[in-house]
Amino acid sequence: MIRLERVSKIYESGGKKVEAVKDVSLHIKKGDIFGIIGFSGAGKSTLLRLVNLLERPTKGNIIVDNYDLNSISSKDLRQLRRKIGMIFQTFNLFNSRTVYGNIAYPLKLEKKSKEEIHQRVTELLQFVGLEDKADKFPEQLSGGQKQRVGIARALATSPDILLCDEATSALDPETTNEILNLLKKVNEEFNITILLITHEMNVIRKICNRVAVMENGRIIEEGEVFNIFSNPQEKTTKNFISSVVNEKLSSSLLEKLRKDHERKLYRIVFSGDTASQPILSTLTAKHNIHFNIIYGSINELQNQLFGNLIVEFIGADSQIEEVLKELTEIVEVREVTNGES
Amino acid sequence: MKVDWTTFWPRILQATGETITMVIFTLIFASILGIIMGLLLFATRKGNILENRFIFSFLNLLINIIRPIPFIIFLVAISPLTRFVVGTTIGTTAAIFPMTIAAAFAIARVVENNLVSIDPGIIEAAKAMGASPIQIIFGVLIPEALGPLILGITFITVGLIDFSAMAGTVGGGGLGDLAMTYGYQRFDTSVMIVTVVILIILVQIAQFIGNMLSRFFLRR
Ligand SMILES: Nc1ncnc2c1ncn2[C@@H]1O[C@H](COP(=O)(O)OP(=O)(O)O)[C@@H](O)[C@H]1O
Numbered sequence: 001m002i003r004l005e006r007v008s009k010i011y012e013s014g015g016k017k018v019e020a021v022k023d024v025s026l027h028i029k030k031g032d033i034f035g036i037i038g039f040s041g042a043g044k045s046t047l048l049r050l051v052n053l054l055e056r057p058t059k060g061n062i063i064v065d066n067y068d069l070n071s072i073s074s075k076d077l078r079q080l081r082r083k084i085g086m087i088f089q090t091f092n093l094f095n096s097r098t099v100y101g102n103i104a105y106p107l108k109l110e111k112k113s114k115e116e117i118h119q120r121v122t123e124l125l126q127f128v129g130l131e132d133k134a135d136k137f138p139e140q141l142s143g144g145q146k147q148r149v150g151i152a153r154a155l156a157t158s159p160d161i162l163l164c165d166e167a168t169s170a171l172d173p174e175t176t177n178e179i180l181n182l183l184k185k186v187n188e189e190f191n192i193t194i195l196l197i198t199h200e201m202n203v204i205r206k207i208c209n210r211v212a213v214m215e216n217g218r219i220i221e222e223g224e225v226f227n228i229f230s231n232p233q234e235k236t237t238k239n240f241i242s243s244v245v246n247e248k249l250s251s252s253l254l255e256k257l258r259k260d261h262e263r264k265l266y267r268i269v270f271s272g273d274t275a276s277q278p279i280l281s282t283l284t285a286k287h288n289i290h291f292n293i294i295y296g297s298i299n300e301l302q303n304q305l306f307g308n309l310i311v312e313f314i315g316a317d318s319q320i321e322e323v324l325k326e327l328t329e330i331v332e333v334r335e336v337t338n339g340e341s
Numbered sequence: 342m343k344v345d346w347t348t349f350w351p352r353i354l355q356a357t358g359e360t361i362t363m364v365i366f367t368l369i370f371a372s373i374l375g376i377i378m379g380l381l382l383f384a385t386r387k388g389n390i391l392e393n394r395f396i397f398s399f400l401n402l403l404i405n406i407i408r409p410i411p412f413i414i415f416l417v418a419i420s421p422l423t424r425f426v427v428g429t430t431i432g433t434t435a436a437i438f439p440m441t442i443a444a445a446f447a448i449a450r451v452v453e454n455n456l457v458s459i460d461p462g463i464i465e466a467a468k469a470m471g472a473s474p475i476q477i478i479f480g481v482l483i484p485e486a487l488g489p490l491i492l493g494i495t496f497i498t499v500g501l502i503d504f505s506a507m508a509g510t511v512g513g514g515g516l517g518d519l520a521m522t523y524g525y526q527r528f529d530t531s532v533m534i535v536t537v538v539i540l541i542i543l544v545q546i547a548q549f550i551g552n553m554l555s556r557f558f559l560r561r
């Protein structure tokens with residue numbers, strides 16, 4: 001659906017060069033909800049805007065819907081853009097048009113008849129749940145409602161692809177969840193491929209099936225969301241993950257835990273099937289020792305569970321050794337040291 | 342020396358008509374020219390939809406040269422061109438030409454300033470939908486800027502009433518002419534007061550209409 005091959009983008013302004021995207025290759029398949037996460041300035045927006053050629057690549061090839069963007073004519077490009085919807089952090093609605101007018105605009109560009117426009121807009125208003133707001137102007141809407149209009153407008157021409165530039169970053173957590181659910185529905189009901197960028201791992205966790213982590217213009221890690229969450233390689237990735245799975249304990253909490261528990265502490269990371277099996281209790285029972293959960297969190301990821309426990313074991317040292325050995329074969333186990341919190 | 346009011350009222354009426362004619366025609370021509378220039382100026386700016394350094398620099402320079410010239414001097418300086426285009430430099434029609442040129446450049450700047458203040462994200466959204474430059478200009482830029490644009494043009498209209506008085510003094514007719522010949526040169530204060538009152542009323546009406554229109558488009 002979308003393929004980037006060794007794409008670079010260099011901005012030149014006032015004699016200074018900024019390489020915003022460096023040698024990025026990506027393949028986004030039809031039906032994916034593909035997330036790109038990175039800190040501010042990582043080059044995410046630039047990368048996203050390359051896909052509908054709001055920015056031209058300095059190097060590399062971009063293929064979208066079988067069009068090679070390096071050789072596309074401006075007429076074909078306008079045609080292609082009608083098949084790529086886009087929503088924005090700041091919504092970018094037309095302030096001079098009503099909600100109805102905003103959603104109708106892309107259809108007017110396609111020279112659709114009044115009746116066709118009316119039917120499609122009504123359908124979309126219903127889909128995003130804003131039937132009663134048709135005649136309101138953007139300034140009369142809340143942030144969440146504005147983004148719903150943005151989504152309806154982006155869907156008007158029945159696109160194959162939806163690009164989302166930090167679509168929920170200006171919204172509160174509750175509204176963010178509503179909009180994410182709506183995007184999920186867009187993906188499932190219309191089979192629209194979604195490419196989104198964000199700096200919030202929560203967004204990735206909630207709706208993406210694939211994720212790429214971007215840093216300084218490069219993709220440093222990429223894969224299935226579940227795999228990345230359960231086995232992150234890069235430090236930046238780990239930081240993002242810990243922001244949602246509470247993996248990191250604050251040093252004050254760790255200190256307090258240590259004071260109350262003199263034994264060694266172990267972190268056990270469950271993922272997928274292992275999270276739903278009574279592994280700990282089975283093993284400790286088998287070796288006749290006890291365990292005590294000091295801290296834990298379980299998250300749902302792509303319909304799979306992802307757990308994270310800090311435990312201490314109570315019993316004979318030799319038995320504990322045995323349990324640890326067997327555990328290591330099934331799940332990830334690390335001793336919690338002072339350096340690692 | 343006193344004027345005979347029974348014969349003078351028709352003259353006032355005629356002069357008011359001349360002023361209104363000058364202002365309205367100037368407004369129409371200058372708006373068309375000014376909006377085109379303003380749009381071009383904005384669209385050809387670096388990074389915008391029709392980026393073109395040559396057109397932008399040329400227009401920008403032209404505006405910067407003409408704008409600072411005081412109107413009364415511009416009026417005289419441009420008179421050879423006025424004679425060439427209109428055939429004469431005297432009368433209401435002849436006054437409309439220099440007024441149009443001067444006002445068009447002012448309107449061009451007003452248009453450009455209002456377009457610059459549109460959130461670039463909105464233009465980008467239209468671009469991402471596959472809108473062509475022309476569709477963006479007429480479907481996005483103009484509607485988005487219309488409210489403040491009308492206020493800006495209203496401001497210029499008020500200035501035009503002022504211009505028309507100046508144009509009057511060099512043979513354009515209208516209230517300015519009347520005030521000068523009777524009020525100033527013949528020291529008749531009553532004529533002066535009457536013309537001033539009429540000018541004030543005209544300005545009020547122009548401002549009122551402008552406010553109303555812009556409020557309609559701004560919906561505030
Ligand atoms: N139009 C531009 N001109 C020059 N530099 C730019 C432009 N757009 C973005 N940049 C630079 O490119 C880098 C990446 O920006 P961006 O893609 O917006 O990152 P992100 O969306 O991840 O915050 C930044 O250093 C930014 O300053």
Ligand SMILES: [Mg+2]
Binds near residue numbers: 045046166
């Ligand atoms: Mg960004």
